[in-house]
Amino acid sequence: MAKAKLESHHIEREWCKGCGICVAFCPKQVLELDRHEKAVAKRLDDCICCKLCEMRCPDLAIQVTCRKGSE
Amino acid sequence: MAVRDYLRERFFPHIWCPGCGHGVVLNSLLRTVEELGFTKNQIAVVSGIGCSSRISGYVDFHTLHTLHGRALAFATGLKLQKPDLRVIVPMGDGDALAIGGNHFLHAARRNIDLTAIVMNNRTYGMTGGQYSPLSGVGTAATTAPYGNIDPGFDTVRLAAAAGATFVARTTTYHVQQLVKILGEAIQHQGFSVVEVLSQCPTYFGRKNKAGSAVDMMRQFKDQTTPVGSEAKQGNPALIERGVFVREQRPEYCAAYDEVVRRAQGGR
Numbered sequence: 001m002a003k004a005k006l007e008s009h010h011i012e013r014e015w016c017k018g019c020g021i022c023v024a025f026c027p028k029q030v031l032e033l034d035r036h037e038k039a040v041a042k043r044l045d046d047c048i049c050c051k052l053c054e055m056r057c058p059d060l061a062i063q064v065t066c067r068k069g070s071e
Numbered sequence: 072m073a074v075r076d077y078l079r080e081r082f083f084p085h086i087w088c089p090g091c092g093h094g095v096v097l098n099s100l101l102r103t104v105e106e107l108g109f110t111k112n113q114i115a116v117v118s119g120i121g122c123s124s125r126i127s128g129y130v131d132f133h134t135l136h137t138l139h140g141r142a143l144a145f146a147t148g149l150k151l152q153k154p155d156l157r158v159i160v161p162m163g164d165g166d167a168l169a170i171g172g173n174h175f176l177h178a179a180r181r182n183i184d185l186t187a188i189v190m191n192n193r194t195y196g197m198t199g200g201q202y203s204p205l206s207g208v209g210t211a212a213t214t215a216p217y218g219n220i221d222p223g224f225d226t227v228r229l230a231a232a233a234g235a236t237f238v239a240r241t242t243t244y245h246v247q248q249l250v251k252i253l254g255e256a257i258q259h260q261g262f263s264v265v266e267v268l269s270q271c272p273t274y275f276g277r278k279n280k281a282g283s284a285v286d287m288m289r290q291f292k293d294q295t296t297p298v299g300s301e302a303k304q305g306n307p308a309l310i311e312r313g314v315f316v317r318e319q320r321p322e323y324c325a326a327y328d329e330v331v332r333r334a335q336g337g338r
Contacts, residue, residue, distance in 0.1 A: 015083050015084040017084065018089060019089040020090070020285055021095075021285055021288065055099070056246050057095075058087065058089075058091050058092065058094025058284075060094065060101075063074075
């Protein structure tokens with residue numbers, strides 16, 4: 001199966017409460033909390049489109065859009 | 072539709088604390104509805120009172136925010152009147168099993184086609200962290216500063232014994248399983264109960280030195296095991312997650328329709 005490719009990774013800053021769940025459970029350490037304790041996607045090149053950050057976000061602040069890549 | 076399209080965005084950011092597991096349950100519930108392809112008009116969410124019950128305000132379906140513990144009673148009336156609606160009843164552990172314990176038992180006994188989600192954070196968060204019927208012996212709470220002596224219910228065994236025909240348990244850590252289980256529960260014909268272990272870092276977590284929301288989710292990972300696994304034999308303290316009951320029994324609304332038909336004598 002072709003790997004999914006990241007199109008966009010959007011974090012609604014106003015909704016993020018900085019709990020750090022997305023940061024802790026990202027399998028590729030893509031996310032960080034910034035100095036305002038808001039999640040930011042720092043290393044998007046490493047994102048594998050698993051969407052676990054989006055699914056576990058208790059603030060519903062993350063939207064990951066992927067497209068099916070062609071090999 | 073995207074998950075956000077099912078939200079009443081005007082109420083965001085929501086009132087739940089940072090890291091609250093209830094947000095994860097809301098997230099998974101919307102994902103489930105999206106995957107099943109329901110329109111907003113096909114779903115009704117009925118809730119009682121408590122942090123968990125705020126969920127009905129955030130979803131853009133038909134919603135009823137009702138009395139403490141009585142969500143299942145309201146939902147029963149709604150379902151009998153509008154049997155085509157998929158009625159989902161998110162409740163907290165206290166709402167479902169203390170204040171609403173009786174409604175819970177009888178909804179299960181009747182096998183009415185509702186989906187009860189017990190968002191179990193083992194405390195009354197909204198009122199300041201009192202112990203609930205799911206806190207368990209030895210836990211600390213505002214009302215049990217020297218340790219709780221009340222044994223907790225086992226939601227799964229209770230629901231199964233009362234007659235629920237679909238009973239499952241999972242956690243906010245296991246989001247993929249949560250979406251899968253909620254999907255099966257919503258589609259099940261009869262009373263379905265899904266217990267979701269949900270973290271309350273603000274009260275249960277702080278009182279019991281369980282750490283942050285992340286720490287509490289890690290504990291859900293470490294302290295649970297798939298139902299029927301070998302790990303449970305080695306460590307009986309592990310909490311099983313998965314589907315425990317999946318059976319068919321006459322559904323209440325259908326049975327009631329039959330009574331109406333009989334009473335009308337074919338007229």
